[in-house]
Structure formats: structure tokens, C-alpha cells
Amino acid sequence: MFSPEGPSLRELAVQALSSVERGYDLLAPKFDHTPFRTPDSVLEAVAGALTRLGPFGHGLDLCCGTGAGTDVLARVCRDSVTGVDFSAGMLDVARRQPRPGGPRLAWVRADARALPFASAFDLVVSFGAFGHFLPRELPGLFAEVHSVLRPGGRFAFPVLAPPRPSRPGFWILLGFDTVMRVRNALWRPPFVMYYRAFRLGAVLAELERAGFAVDLYALPEFGRRDDGSPRARLVAARRLP
16 A cells, blocks of 8 residues: 555554644655555546636645645646645645646645635635544535635535445445544544545535535546446535625
8 A cells, every 4th residue: 555655654653643733744755655645547537527617717725735636726727726734744745846837836834624815716626635524524614615715616526436335445444434533532632534424415415505506527537336326526516606
């Protein structure tokens, strides 16, 4: 799962026993060599779908990490791209990444639950960050995204279909979430990261309550499950006036 350039078992243990912010500060120099980084296949599929929905003017990468999603925005936004994250270490790595020419690029340290922007963006994306938010935090998070989008702007993120109980992946994710819940019950500060807490039906309902009209687009690059449903979708929520 990890390349030779990735973190050691000891480094992962230290990260897991830290707060979320401190953990990512520690992991940042090696983050791109872990399976936690969004795969290029997902980034490419989302970039293709957003190209068909765009073009856009100003884009925001929510919980940008080392900037993989920011590169997607740079392909579909004409005017500016902003990456926001609360980990100074991740932002430091993002700033040092070589980037091709394109729209203006800025990096901002801030909490996604208290964004320091006005209604300035036409597109907000996020990749792989929602496991860090408890279900009760989603209404506030979506309200923040709504507040920084212009009317008609889009909030887009990929969602992968959860593995079925007959698949090893189901038990791996269940085991991970169980370990994290035990860890957080016994150790402070908590490290919030749950893979199975972000459920599509509940998420769509919360987006609509926050003032979005939601469209779903299959990402055909990942095929379909046995029942014909897509293995991956792009959620593209449009801010209503």
C-alpha cells in the first residue's frame, strides 16, 4: 500500500495518536506516497466531467492537502484557483510542488467549517476529505460552501460506491472505522477519520437543505456494479439563488 518513500509504521502510529491537524503536519512530506492521496484515475475522471460542465471562472479546492485537486481546478477554471486547508504542513508541500502555467493560484490556511471568503467562487471541489467530518458537522460544512459560492456555482466531489459485505474491502473499511472509534474513546485528542460515515443518501438530503439543487453524473471510467449502478459518481450540487 505504501511506496518506499512513504511513512514508516512508527511515523503512522505517531500521526494516528495526534490531532488531525498535527497528524497531517507530520505526514505532509510523505503524503503523496501513501494510499490516502486521491488516485490519479479519480482526478482524471472528475476533470473530464467538470470540463463538460464548465468552463468556470474562480475555483476553490476545499481541504486541498498537497494540491492534487487544485491541479484539476487549474484545468477547468479560467481566472483563479485557491487551495484551502487547515494543515500548515500540507500547504507548505503544496506551495513547493511544480505547477504548469494557468490561472492565478493562492493557498490559504483555514478551517473548512469557517471559511474566510465571500461569495466569490464559481466552483468548489473536494477530494477525500469528508471522512474528517462527523455527520452532525455536515450541515455547517455545506452551509459554509454555499456561502462562498456565487448563485449558480457548483460544489462538486466524487463518491465511490461502498463495497458489499461479500467483498474484502467492506471488512477492511469496517475494521478501520472500528479501530478509530476505539482509539477516540480511549485517547485524546481525537483523530476523526471514518470511511463509512459519509452516506450518499444523507449527504444529498443535507445538500438540498443547505440550498443546493443536486445532480449526479456517473463516472464511466470505473464501470458499473452487478446491479447496473455506477461504481463512481460525481456529485455536482448547484447553489440556488
